[in-house]
Amino acid sequence: MNRIAVLTGAGVSAESGLGTYRDNGGLWDNYDPMEVASAEGWARNPGKVLEFYNMQRRHLREVQPNQAHRLIAELEKKYRVDVITQNVDNLHERAGSTHVVHLHGEVTKVRPENSCNDFDGFSEKLVFDVGYDPVVLGDKAPNGAQLRPHIVFFGEAVPKMEQAIDLVSRADMVIIVGTSLSVYPAASLYRYARGEAPIWLIDPKPVSLHDPRIRQLQTVATEGMKELCEKL
Ligand code: APR
Numbered sequence: 001m002n003r004i005a006v007l008t009g010a011g012v013s014a015e016s017g018l019g020t021y022r023d024n025g026g027l028w029d030n031y032d033p034m035e036v037a038s039a040e041g042w043a044r045n046p047g048k049v050l051e052f053y054n055m056q057r058r059h060l061r062e063v064q065p066n067q068a069h070r071l072i073a074e075l076e077k078k079y080r081v082d083v084i085t086q087n088v089d090n091l092h093e094r095a096g097s098t099h100v101v102h103l104h105g106e107v108t109k110v111r112p113e114n115s116c117n118d119f120d121g122f123s124e125k126l127v128f129d130v131g132y133d134p135v136v137l138g139d140k141a142p143n144g145a146q147l148r149p150h151i152v153f154f155g156e157a158v159p160k161m162e163q164a165i166d167l168v169s170r171a172d173m174v175i176i177v178g179t180s181l182s183v184y185p186a187a188s189l190y191r192y193a194r195g196e197a198p199i200w201l202i203d204p205k206p207v208s209l210h211d212p213r214i215r216q217l218q219t220v221a222t223e224g225m226k227e228l229c230e231k232l
Helices: 040-042 046-062 068-079 091-095 161-169 186-192 222-229
Strands: 003-008 080-085 101-102 105-112 145-153 173-177 199-202 213-219
Touching: 003 068, 003 161, 003 186, 040 046, 040 161, 046 145, 068 080, 068 091, 068 173, 068 222, 080 161, 091 145, 101 161, 161 186, 199 222, 213 222
Parallel strands: 003 080, 003 173, 080 101, 173 199, 199 213
Antiparallel strands: 105 145
């Protein structure tokens, strides 16, 4: 076995203290995604969207990667590991993962609001890393446009999906950690795994996927990754 694709969602960062979206008390219990994370929401009230991601950046500054992030990074000592995450946090990178694809963008980055929403459709020089600093109305890019979060809003294309499908289809094993698999197209990614590639799923909730290749470790990410790494 040479290549592992690790598909992660908010659950992998839960033990770091970052909220998930759909668990009880999750982000979408407290915020309407259509107001703070959609193209229409940005058009209607960009200030509200900017504050939502400013809050996420403030929180991200205070937390650290957890043992699950670190064990995923350590797999790179033995395998080629591609992390394909729906998360917009930077905890995989801070834990040491070196091949991370952010399907839904990155909360520490911004770009001019008039740039196309195809991340690959324009040069990276239009993407700025603001770290954990806030961005407010009136903060402009060099081209004079309002800066917006470098996030894939609901209603926008997922430009890195093709790259993600290629990486999953080349993997000898797929590990799914901490995602409710409720948002497409990200949720369909595991289906591109080769027929003979085992698929491990780590989640404390039972996930009913009718795919005989999937074996679930019904536990939290840190425990599940520890158990899985002992098997590898
Ligand atoms: N360890 C592992 N999994 C966990 C843990 C934990 N400690 N705690 C919760 N989970 C699981 C939950 O059981 C659930 O299956 O993590 C999953 C979190 O699901 P969601 O909150 O829906 O998060 P996610 O799947 O990442 O959401 C996908 O939805 O709103 C959009 O863009 C947003 O990227 C996000 C996408």
